[in-house]
Amino acid sequence: xxxxxxxxxRRNSVFISAIFGAAFFVDIGFNSAVDKYFxxxxxxxxxxxxxxxxxxxxxxEE
Amino acid sequence: xxxxxQRAPYAQQAISKCFARSFATKYDRxxxxxxxxxxxxxxDDLNPAKNGSSTKRNLSYFMIGSFGLATAISARHAxxxxxxxxxxxxxxxxxxxxxxxxxxxxxxxxxxxxxxxxPVFVRHRSDAEIKEANSVDISTLRDPQTDSERVKDxxxxxxxxxxxxxxxxxxxxxxxxxxxxxxxxxxxxxxxxRIRKGPAPTNLEIPEYTLDGTTLTVG
Numbered sequence: 001x002x003x004x005x006x007x008x009x010r011r012n013s014v015f016i017s018a019i020f021g022a023a024f025f026v027d028i029g030f031n032s033a034v035d036k037y038f039x040x041x042x043x044x045x046x047x048x049x050x051x052x053x054x055x056x057x058x059x060x061e062e
Numbered sequence: 063x064x065x066x067x068q069r070a071p072y073a074q075q076a077i078s079k080c081f082a083r084s085f086a087t088k089y090d091r092x093x094x095x096x097x098x099x100x101x102x103x104x105x106d107d108l109n110p111a112k113n114g115s116s117t118k119r120n121l122s123y124f125m126i127g128s129f130g131l132a133t134a135i136s137a138r139h140a141x142x143x144x145x146x147x148x149x150x151x152x153x154x155x156x157x158x159x160x161x162x163x164x165x166x167x168x169x170x171x172x173x174x175x176x177x178x179x180x181p182v183f184v185r186h187r188s189d190a191e192i193k194e195a196n197s198v199d200i201s202t203l204r205d206p207q208t209d210s211e212r213v214k215d216x217x218x219x220x221x222x223x224x225x226x227x228x229x230x231x232x233x234x235x236x237x238x239x240x241x242x243x244x245x246x247x248x249x250x251x252x253x254x255x256r257i258r259k260g261p262a263p264t265n266l267e268i269p270e271y272t273l274d275g276t277t278l279t280v281g
Contacts, residue, residue: 002116009123019127023134030135 159281164218172234174223177280181223181231182269183242184278187253192216194240195254205264209254212268220271220278221255227262242266 009015043049092099150158160177164184167173170191173184187195195209195216213219223242225232230246237243238259239252249260256265271280 004120005116005123009120009127015123015127016130019130020134022127023131023138026131027135027138 159279162278162280163276164278165276169217174234175280177222177269182280183219183221183223183234183255183266185219185234185253187217187219191240191253195252198252198254198256204257207254207256207265212254212256212265214271215273218273218278219253219255220269220280222267222269224267225249225262226257226264226266227260232266 007014008018039046158178160175160182162173162175162184164173164186167184167186169186169188171186173186175182175184192209198209200206200208209216212221223231225244225246227244227247227249230244232242232244232249232251234242237250239250241253241255241258242251243249244251244260244262247261249262250258251262251266252258254265255268257263269280271278
């Protein structure tokens, strides 16, 4: 336990950098996790799921 | 406060002693307080072996860090949300582009397209014109630019049709250099849209565009 303290918390500079570094990755991870969950809940309802019914491949998407 | 364990042992003892003595003599109860008042015992708090638990300390720091992390994330999103209010929305961006099919423009002809309220000149240049544009010694130019800097495909010259002098629209296929001629103050542009004669300070501006086969997208 004191190992964690000595590595992470002892120096404020390290502590702060760790917070910001973790914030960066947690933010990305959280967003992608929520997006995945949203896609899972709305399976088959979104445009990207039904697009192939309307647009043949090779055609312009717009 | 969380560094109690780092204190030198003699300091600990001194403090404990100090507390012990003062509680024992003068301050064993509040002034005017009842005689059965019990002075709280701070011995455990001053004992490094008992209060210096690293689990507790780590938990404290962990909580501080977690709240810091949450704050950092929300601050980032607040700033980002604010900045997105300043960017153009998708419908505006879609309107800001112009798509032109160039298949029907014969060699040696000009096409004028309106883009963001401005005319855009598109010229299908012949090989002779390309050669002419490349034969100019750029050190003699007012705004030195090679022809290859101004075009993506040498056969298609795309530029904004606004005279860089005072903003008139130059006339195509005219002027001393067989390019564009601005009737307002007599600026002559060559077949690459470069200023050659007259008051205009710079070459005709090149917009951002992409050429995909015969499809030109300006913007």
